[in-house]
Amino acid sequence: MQQTQQNRVLVLDRNRQPLMPCHPARARELLREGKAAVFRRFPFTIILQHRESGSVQDARLKLDPGSKTTGIALVASFSRRGPTVVWAGALTHRGVAIRKALEQRRGHRRFRRNRLRYRPARFDNRTRKAGWLAPSLQHRVDTTMAWVKRLMRWAPVSVLSQELVRFDMQQIQNPEISGTEYQQGTLAGYEVREYLLEKWGRKCAYCGVENTPLEIDHIHPRSKGGSNRVSNLTLACHHCNQRKGNKPLEQFLAKAPEKVKRILAQAKAPLRDAAAVNSTRWALFQRLKATNLPVEVSSGGRTKWNRFQQSYPKDHWIDAACVGESGATVRLSPDHKPMAITAMGHGERQRARLNRHGFPVGHKAGAKSFLGFQTGDLVRAVVPKGKYAGTHAGRIAIRFRPSFALRTEKETFDIHPKYLTIVQKGDGYAYA
Known part of the structure; x- marks a missing residue:
């Protein structure tokens, strides 16, 4: 094994x-x-303890930004082995939690303002600075940059690589894709496939089957004048693709007119959330350039092509390692265990506990630490006797009394802080 x-x-x-x-x-x-x-x-x-300086090889920090998880890979350029992944991580963002909290706060404010005390309408004269992003999106940029700066302090990073855009729009809009090229040929074909997989939810547009090999199909058949533009392409399983053949969509789905209407509307609609994702990636690119290190950029189609050519499985950190031209020949082990990093936040500024109508029903303590401990600290606990006697390691949640909650891998229990020793101060992230 x-x-x-x-x-x-x-x-x-x-x-x-x-x-x-x-x-x-x-x-x-x-x-x-x-x-x-x-x-x-x-x-x-x-x-x-004693060594100062030393010779180092070039190391490249590579990023595959995502809406929920960002892949990170540190690739060292060894003289004999070539580019090799020496450290990898998967950074999970908390953008969904941020958006949910803001929506809840907005709902509470709207209820208090409209239902309880009427306030006449007023002009909203507040302006947003250039490049403004929603807090849930800005969070992704900030947490990714926080880890870029950390790894630049702890590893000899000399070059940065980023998957800047999910798809190369110029290659997607090329109308001259012919033969089997649009199915599985060149890099342009990979851009098209990646775009369609994202747009159609990685399932057959006709029967909805998932987790099966999908083929690119022309909605309006080419033999009847259909083009190769992405607005005329969809995804189909092999069975549906064979049954449809060169039939027009209306004839193939004559018994399902609602499905025909949905497919035609989805084919013309732009990719959902593409603007938000692209704005996040461009904001991150500007932050990376500000580090004064060379920044290599590439598209998601190129990343997938590199990964396919090297027969690597799909994973966030593997995608990061395969970003750009430098990812065409990179050594890694698919059973490599990356570090799982989950953004947890640094507490909350809200000082009142609210009921379902948004009215305060209690107030939180003003301090964020107690007896030298803070929620999220990694600690080692040595309990001399009792039900939980022994040595434990985990994270604590403080209370403003000498009884903290200690969460380990197996269980959660209360413990007195006199049995605790801090291993690492809480930094807003959970690790696994």
Whole structure:
């Protein structure tokens, strides 16, 4: 049975300057011999006690931004092995939670303003600065940049790579795709396929089947004058594609006129959320350029093409490693275990607890810490006796009394803070 590969350990010299990441076995040896100390638990980073500076290879930090999860890969350029993934992570955003909280707050304010005390209409003279993004979208840019800056401090990053656009619109709009090219040929074909997969929800437009190989089908058959433009293309399973043949859509679905109406409307509609996703990616690109490092950009179609050519499975961190021209030949192990990073936030500024109508029913404590602890801190607990006697590790949620909630991998229980030792201060993220 093949052993799961782990991320390499990030290494700093005694002056906190990044060196090349090392193998976990080498890190354990340095710690055991007293030549290094633990600098940070997540991501695991050690600091050398005596060494200053050293030779490093070029390392490229690669990003695959997504609406829910962003893939991160650190690729080192070794002289013998070539570009190799040495560290990977999957950053899960909390944009949905932010949007839900803002909608709830907006509903409470609207109820109080309209139902309880009437206020006459007034002009909204507030303006938004150029490049403004909704908080749920801005969060994705900010959390991604936070991890870019962290890894730039802890690893010798010299180049950045980003999947800038999901699809190359120029290649998509090329009307000269012919033969089998639009099915499975060139990079232009991959741009088209990726666009259609996203637009039609990765399922057959005719029968709705999912998790099956899909083929590109012309809504208006080419033999009857149909074009190759994406507005005339859809996805179909092999069975539906064969049954439809060169029949017009209205004839093929003569018994389902509502389905015909839906397919025609969806074919003409632009890709949902494309503007929001593209604006997020462009905002991130501008932030990456501000780091003064070279930034390589590419499309999602190129990423998928690179991954397919190298026979790698689909995953966020693998997509990140395959971004751009530099991702055409990258070494990685599909059983590599990336670090799972989940954005949890840094608490909330709301100081009142509200009922379902939006009225305060209680007030929260003003302080965010108590007895030197804060919610989200990673701690080690040594309980001498009782039901939970033993050593535990997990995250705490503070209360303003000497009884905290400790959440471990197996259970959650109350514990006195005198049994706790902080391993790593809460930084707004959960790790696995």
